Amino acid sequence: MRVVTRYLVLLFLFASIAGTVYWFVTYEAIGTILLLGFACTPAIIVVYAIRHGSMSERRPDDDAEADPATEAGEVLGPFPAETVWPIFLVLGTIVTGASLIYGLILAPVGAALLIWAVLGFTRESRG
């Protein structure tokens, strides 16, 4: 098991125990849900890692004697050193959110900006 997985298991255990103790000490629902929700966060990653076996392999970064030259990886193709789409993504989010304040007439504009930004990101990813 990779080192990181062990940390995440530790976090899961802590939050589970804290949530359980909190419930029996206070019988207060909101805090209990929050703490158990905290437990779920690392648990989701751990379950994913274990199911896909991606955390079981020993990696050069866990090897105290590894050399930088041991490194070799898959080539995925280019990715952009510059991008403008985050700006449109945020603008779309703001306009969509503002539709709750200034009127739902803004919602289609915000949605259009969001879709445009997501399409832009996707097109950019494909080079």
Place this chain on the structure above:
Amino acid sequence: MTTILDRRRQAPSPRRGPGVVHRLVSTDHKNIGILYCVSAFAFFLVGGSLAEVMRLELMEPSRQIVSNEAYNTLFTIHGTVMIFLFVAPFATGLANYLIPLQVGAPDMAFPRLNLSSFYFYIGGGILVLLAGVAAAGQAAAMGWTAYPPLSEMRLSPGVGPDLWILGLVLVVISNVLNGVNILTTVFLMRAPGMTMWRLPVFTWNMVVVAILGLVAFPPAAAGLTLLLIGRRLGGLVYDAAAGGDPTIYQHLFWFLGHPEVYILILPFFGVITEIIPVFSRKPLFGYTGFLLATLTIGMLSTGVWAHHMFTTGVIVNPFFAAMTLLIAVPTGVKFFNWIGSMWGGKIWFAVPMLFSIGFMLNFLIGGVTGVMLASPALDYQAHDTYFVVAHFHYTMLGGSVFGIFAAIYFWFPKMTGVMLSEKLGRVVFAMLFVGFNLTFWPQFVLGQRGMPRRYVDYASGLGYDTPNLVSSVGAYLLGVAVMVFLVDVWRSLRRRTPAGDDPWGGYSLEWATSSPPPEHNFDELPKIRSLRPAFDRQHPELTP
């Protein structure tokens, strides 16, 4: 790590040069880190100016310059800006710049997500500022905690509170995206040999901060969204008259709000723990103990949120008092690490070290008063008085902001390739240290004498006059210190005294590359065999 390194090397993307437009759209982590730091500092100037206006108003009894409503807006926007738009984003900027360098990676794991996160932060920040300048009677003026029923439409009308909520939700999104990016980078992109137990302490602390962010920010976003739904769509979750419960909001808010204190301070624990050993010419004392203390603080900080709710009467006070007292133990361990690292060392009192020592002294007072407030009996007396204001500022301004200045003086040469002035830096430190203590120590006295926070005015003859006057004078000294610092930065960038790659004799990996580093960070990565790879490279004769 290899994947991204290889694809970048094999298929480099064209660049348009280092113009302003390129800076605004570049996905290079170093560029994004600098954007964060500069923007956060700009927000600091805004938030600090609002504080100066408040101190001007409070310098003497009776109302002089701002209306009641304007004063409420001032402290609402001041608190929000300083916490969510200055300290935390500055730490994010440092993390963006330093983490890939410290772990030996060519960039963050998700560069475009990284830039998106920056723009979510800027968008949120602009909305928060707009919330403060909305038309008269419509600005956000419900305090940075925005408790219902005060933040409901009938008591806080207008668009200001809505813009404030929307702005904070964007900041939350930014923080969550950052958390994902930091964790993925550290967990999956470390250089060969950079095991988790060789990670620099700053990076380790940012890992804990990222986890805290992922755990604590989403509930706050839920709480804020429910508030917006209540204001605009008639939601009743917080409406006691309709069977709702306003304390649900307090739980959701403080489940972020208290870990947020550690989100704000842990990065700077990391910063000064990087600095102190370097300027003591010794290895860090008790690396493992330091990391275990950081992990313990991170975990315990998720169980202390309701100590802000002692006086509500709806929580089990002893549980939260015990958890809060417990968290002082790992925090105390860190003081032993710092003192142990200095003990017997050849201490070099350069400006980063001065700020680190200032941090320790100020934070100690903030921490000890925090332990006092963990006692419900005392908290009932001090709640909503200036004692709490002083305690909080001793941790955040005396702690985090001194950490920020330490970080700037330490890593500015790495980021820009030029040195800041030692002489002016000492002046800035002296003015900040004296100004800070002049401003906030009298506020302990005010709190002890019962002066409530968030009041625009006070009567003369209650023992409030002199401490308020001294506090305001201190605040202006702080303002002057920040101006001197800006002059220092401006002069240094004009004069361009070369820093060299490693002006301090640093230990961690970022000191093993050029200043500023090349686009993909390292022309050649050194072997990593200890906690101090840069030191090992400089002194191979001392390497085990």
